[in-house]
Amino acid sequence: MAEVSLSDKRKEERPVRRVEVCFSPRQFDLYKDEFHTCVVIDVLRATSAICTGLANGVDRIIPVPTVEEARALKAEGCIAAAERNGQIVEGFDFGNSPRAYMSGELKGKTVALTTTNGTKAIDMAKEMPQVAIGSINNLDAICTWLMQQPGDVLLLCSGWKDKFNLEDTICAGAIADNLIDIARYKSEEDSTIAAKHLFLGVRGNIFSFLKASSHRRRLRNLNLGEDIKYCLTPNTVNVVPVLHDGALIDARRIKEGVVKDLSH
Numbered sequence: 001m002a003e004v005s006l007s008d009k010r011k012e013e014r015p016v017r018r019v020e021v022c023f024s025p026r027q028f029d030l031y032k033d034e035f036h037t038c039v040v041i042d043v044l045r046a047t048s049a050i051c052t053g054l055a056n057g058v059d060r061i062i063p064v065p066t067v068e069e070a071r072a073l074k075a076e077g078c079i080a081a082a083e084r085n086g087q088i089v090e091g092f093d094f095g096n097s098p099r100a101y102m103s104g105e106l107k108g109k110t111v112a113l114t115t116t117n118g119t120k121a122i123d124m125a126k127e128m129p130q131v132a133i134g135s136i137n138n139l140d141a142i143c144t145w146l147m148q149q150p151g152d153v154l155l156l157c158s159g160w161k162d163k164f165n166l167e168d169t170i171c172a173g174a175i176a177d178n179l180i181d182i183a184r185y186k187s188e189e190d191s192t193i194a195a196k197h198l199f200l201g202v203r204g205n206i207f208s209f210l211k212a213s214s215h216r217r218r219l220r221n222l223n224l225g226e227d228i229k230y231c232l233t234p235n236t237v238n239v240v241p242v243l244h245d246g247a248l249i250d251a252r253r254i255k256e257g258v259v260k261d262l263s264h
């Protein structure tokens, strides 16, 4: 009989946890009370930009649901970024293109961010015990981090104006598949089974499959093809943004106990 290693044994001793997918913020109320950790996903482009920003030295990102709140933080001296319908809102210097967050210009800074769907979903999730950010760009990092956390996991797709979208569902399917496949997770909901099978069906081919997606078309019409390519590239960054005192920071900073006060 094969010898069971200590780490295999520890894995077996861990309780089985649940991972489920919520297709749209509109359905969030149906799920929220059953889970410990909520992972908010907005592949095109909010959560990809957040992961990229923190990986490139942005100090923290304050997600706000409305343009008015972003404007108020800007008036207080905070750098503010605002996107609506794929475009930078007038009066703001930044939107949610991940490329803007790579330039170094925002290194060490606090950025207030509002986007059409992503920051609205983060705002909804903020009452949950733990909120983290997922994207295709930080796929391995978010899966590894989740496996080290206690409790059940809800994968919240930001969608488009409360409607289902393909890219967030595929990303949620990839995370759920990973957790169920290599750790002690199970799912009970049909939404999770559907997301997983969608991911498994297109995983070698996500970029071309998503040519048909509505938001990809929207972004292409705005000449944002480079953003799409980047957001659909797995594991460009190794960071897990988590919500801490109203701001998104790199989870490693909490572990290391080096989070400073939140003044900006």
Ligand code: MLT
Residues within 6 Å of the ligand: 042, 044, 045, 046, 047, 083, 085, 086, 087, 096, 115, 116, 117, 118, 119, 219
């Ligand atoms: C959003 O939050 O709705 C998206 O990031 C929209 C976009 O791609 O600009």
